[in-house]
Amino acid sequence: MTRDPVLKITAKFLIPLIMLFALYVQFHGEYSPGGGFQAGVIFASAIILYGLVFGVEAASAVLPMSFLIRQAAAGVLLYGGVGVVSMLLGGQFLNYNLLAADPVSGQHLGIILVELGVGLTVTAVMVIIFFVFADRNRP
Amino acid sequence: MDWLLKDWFSHYNYWIAIFLMMIGFYTVISRGNMVKQIVGLNIFQTSVFILYISLGNVAGGSAPIVREGITLFSNPLPHVLILTAIVVGVATSALGLALIVRIKEAYGTIEEDEIREVDRMRESVEIHIEDALQDKTLHEDTPR
Amino acid sequence: MEQVIVTVLLGFLAATAVAVIRIKNLFAIVMLFGVYSLLCASVFLIMDAGDVAFTEAAVGAGITTVLMLSTVALTGSAIRIDKGSDKRNKLMPLALVTLTGLALVWGTLDIPPYSDPAAPVHQHVAPRYIEDSPQEIGIPNMVASVLASYRGFDTLGEVAVVFTAGLGVLMLLGRKKRKDQNKS
Numbered sequence: 138m139t140r141d142p143v144l145k146i147t148a149k150f151l152i153p154l155i156m157l158f159a160l161y162v163q164f165h166g167e168y169s170p171g172g173g174f175q176a177g178v179i180f181a182s183a184i185i186l187y188g189l190v191f192g193v194e195a196a197s198a199v200l201p202m203s204f205l206i207r208q209a210a211a212g213v214l215l216y217g218g219v220g221v222v223s224m225l226l227g228g229q230f231l232n233y234n235l236l237a238a239d240p241v242s243g244q245h246l247g248i249i250l251v252e253l254g255v256g257l258t259v260t261a262v263m264v265i266i267f268f269v270f271a272d273r274n275r276p
Numbered sequence: 277m278d279w280l281l282k283d284w285f286s287h288y289n290y291w292i293a294i295f296l297m298m299i300g301f302y303t304v305i306s307r308g309n310m311v312k313q314i315v316g317l318n319i320f321q322t323s324v325f326i327l328y329i330s331l332g333n334v335a336g337g338s339a340p341i342v343r344e345g346i347t348l349f350s351n352p353l354p355h356v357l358i359l360t361a362i363v364v365g366v367a368t369s370a371l372g373l374a375l376i377v378r379i380k381e382a383y384g385t386i387e388e389d390e391i392r393e394v395d396r397m398r399e400s401v402e403i404h405i406e407d408a409l410q411d412k413t414l415h416e417d418t419p420r
Numbered sequence: 421m422e423q424v425i426v427t428v429l430l431g432f433l434a435a436t437a438v439a440v441i442r443i444k445n446l447f448a449i450v451m452l453f454g455v456y457s458l459l460c461a462s463v464f465l466i467m468d469a470g471d472v473a474f475t476e477a478a479v480g481a482g483i484t485t486v487l488m489l490s491t492v493a494l495t496g497s498a499i500r501i502d503k504g505s506d507k508r509n510k511l512m513p514l515a516l517v518t519l520t521g522l523a524l525v526w527g528t529l530d531i532p533p534y535s536d537p538a539a540p541v542h543q544h545v546a547p548r549y550i551e552d553s554p555q556e557i558g559i560p561n562m563v564a565s566v567l568a569s570y571r572g573f574d575t576l577g578e579v580a581v582v583f584t585a586g587l588g589v590l591m592l593l594g595r596k597k598r599k600d601q602n603k604s
Contacts, residue, residue: 262586286533
């Protein structure tokens, strides 16, 4: 938590941009460097910046711990769920060919869903770790 | 000496990776500060990353993204392995740092040899207490 | 030219690593480690690994530094200065490290030269990924298609590891409130 107005204004200006960039990295990862892992870490760093500048209480009010744990689990489940759905459609586990009408768009859909799952889990876990460490630092 | 000159540029990357790896290894095995050991472990880890990425590089190649006019690509497989390893690495270092915080709370220090000393002292105190308890029970058993 | 830049950057990396183990202040060590990670990311970028450089810059220079700083805030940043008797104990690890390093350098002489297109690494599965993935998967970034599709099972495991590590940190450090209640 800081009282410095320069830091606060700069952070307010930067945080939305960092989040937007994270979303770009997440959903443009098939065409340029990027993907779920990078996007998750960048999104988490936006929230960590918010926590560092405006206090961890303010950040945990936006993202409570119970929600973060559910988000982390939901990411892994989404990833595994795509695999199970492709099995139910008659293919192998995590073979996305049957997810859509033709194999190429099936692969495309599968990769987007899987990367989304990765992004959700990585964001949630990084933010959980930061919150837990910052919580210990409070007297 | 001849092979040294010949191999200098072609194996320089691998040697730097080994040098970094040994620095990390030394930090981990020389009993010291535990946060420093985690930093050493991270240096060890990045040395492996550098080795893998060096192995995957192709002379005149380009980043493995299909674009017009590019035909020679670097090997994408090491990139995939290392990309996931970096994120897993930060998650596991966070676990190590959490353990350090708990050790600090339990022992009051994060120097490895001081922790051993505290352990030794606690053990000897426990032995003394056990001895004292046994003495007491012996005295109680003996009829007066 | 590329090789010259890589050589210089790797030299910087080695110098930073030596500085990290010689400094006696944890705060300085952590900040230097951030510099080290950023240098690493530049090396990866020049070696054509854009995705990896991206991740290393975000993770190593960003998140790891923040986590280490919060640990240092809890443990204090002073490192105990070595006494004379401790210095003798450092000889054994130093000898071990030197021996291991020399053995590994001897081992590298069998590795094909850096960036050799004929190296065995580039002969087996990589050509298939490079030639077939644009048609089979239909996306230009091969790293993404190998990560999420060809090696999707691997990545599922990695995501599970990240999730488990998060749970582990939560179990180790996330129970402060309960302890306070017991005390009061």
